[in-house]
Amino acid sequence: MTFDTLITEFDKGLRTLFAQAHSQRAHPDAGVADAELSPAEKRHALGLMRVNHCGEICAQALYQGQALTARDEAARDKLREAAQEEVEHLAWTERRIRELGGRPTLLGPLWYTGSLAIGITAGVLGDKWNLGFLEETEHQVGAHLDSHLRQLPEQDAKSRAIVQQMRDDELRHADMAHNFGAASLPKPIKRLMTLSAKAMTASTYRL
Numbered sequence: 001m002t003f004d005t006l007i008t009e010f011d012k013g014l015r016t017l018f019a020q021a022h023s024q025r026a027h028p029d030a031g032v033a034d035a036e037l038s039p040a041e042k043r044h045a046l047g048l049m050r051v052n053h054c055g056e057i058c059a060q061a062l063y064q065g066q067a068l069t070a071r072d073e074a075a076r077d078k079l080r081e082a083a084q085e086e087v088e089h090l091a092w093t094e095r096r097i098r099e100l101g102g103r104p105t106l107l108g109p110l111w112y113t114g115s116l117a118i119g120i121t122a123g124v125l126g127d128k129w130n131l132g133f134l135e136e137t138e139h140q141v142g143a144h145l146d147s148h149l150r151q152l153p154e155q156d157a158k159s160r161a162i163v164q165q166m167r168d169d170e171l172r173h174a175d176m177a178h179n180f181g182a183a184s185l186p187k188p189i190k191r192l193m194t195l196s197a198k199a200m201t202a203s204t205y206r207l
Contacts, residue, residue, distance in 0.1 A: 020091075021088070021091035021094060022087075022091055023087075023088040023091040024084075024088065025088055027091070027092050027095065027162070028092060028161040028164070028165040029092070029096070029157070029158035029159070029162050032158045034099065035153070035156055035157060035158070036155070037153055037155070037156060041153040042100055042101070044151070044152075044153070045100055045152055045153060045156050045159050046097060046100040046101070046102040047205040048159070048163075048205075049093050049097050049100065049102075049162075050102060050104060050204055051105075051148075051200070051201050051204050051205055052089075052093045052145070052148065052162075052163065052166065053093035053094055053097060054104070054105045054107065054108060054111055054200060054204040055141060055144070055200070056086050056090045056093060057108050057111060057112050058111050058114075058115040059083070059115075059141075060083060060086050060087065060090070060112070060115075061111075061113070061115035061119060062115045062116070062118060062122075062133075062134075062137065063079050063080070063082060063083035063086065063119065063134075064083065064119060065115070065117065065118065065119020065120035065122070065123060066079050066120075066122055066123045066130050066133070067080050067083070067123070068119075068120060068123060069119075069120050069122075069123025069124050069130070070123050070127055071126070071127050072127045074180070075127050075130065075131060078176055078180060079134070082134075082173045082176070085169050085173070092162045092166070093162065093166075096158065096162055099158070100159075105203075105204040106207050107203055107204055107207055118133075122134075127181075128182060128183040129185075131177040131180050131182035131183070132177070132182040132183035132184060133185065134173065134174075134177040135174045135177035135182040136185050136189075136193060137193065138170045138171065138173045139174050140190075140193060140194060140197060141170045141197075142170045142171045144197065144201075145163050145170065146167060148163050149163055
């Protein structure tokens with residue numbers, strides 16, 4: 001890995017954590033009217049969107065680490081392509097958090113660092129395990145977003161439109177990884193990933 005590559009990757013991390021993200025696609029909630037929410041409903045929607053935003057920070061770090069250590073150029077390109085869509089998710093969730101009167105999690109740097117280390121490790125294990133980790137991550141994220149669709153206030157059409165499009169994108173990423181030859185991860189690894197996701201959710205809902 002060259003010094004220039006290190007500088008580039010460090011810059012990506014800083015932009016993920018501290019710069020405003022931008023979306024090439026239209027925001028899924030564009031043109032959707034904001035609904036009247038009770039204070040409790042707004043707090044809950046805000047907490048869920050904060051969790052989703054932090055999840056996208058983690059995804060950026062994971063993909064970054066995986067792309068750095070991927071051996072196959074085609075796999076590396078697919079990881080970077082998926083990462084670009086995760087940047088769009090960052091933009092969508094960040095704007096919705098602001099609209100709900102909140103701010104992103106304060107724990108972003110902590111979760112970014114941990115996710116980057118996991119991504120690098122996954123890549124070092126080999127491309128099929130790298131892609132297997134990606135596939136399982138996206139399946140778990142898809143299930144997590146499904147649960148948010150069940151929890152969000154029915155009238156909060158703006159948040160629901162964002163989460164629905166994110167879910168569709170994540171499942172497409174999982175299919176991409178599967179089609180490129182992802183290995184099925186052992187059950188203990190899957191359980192560990194689930195526990196890690198629960199820890200992230202619990203820690204960022206309010207912080």
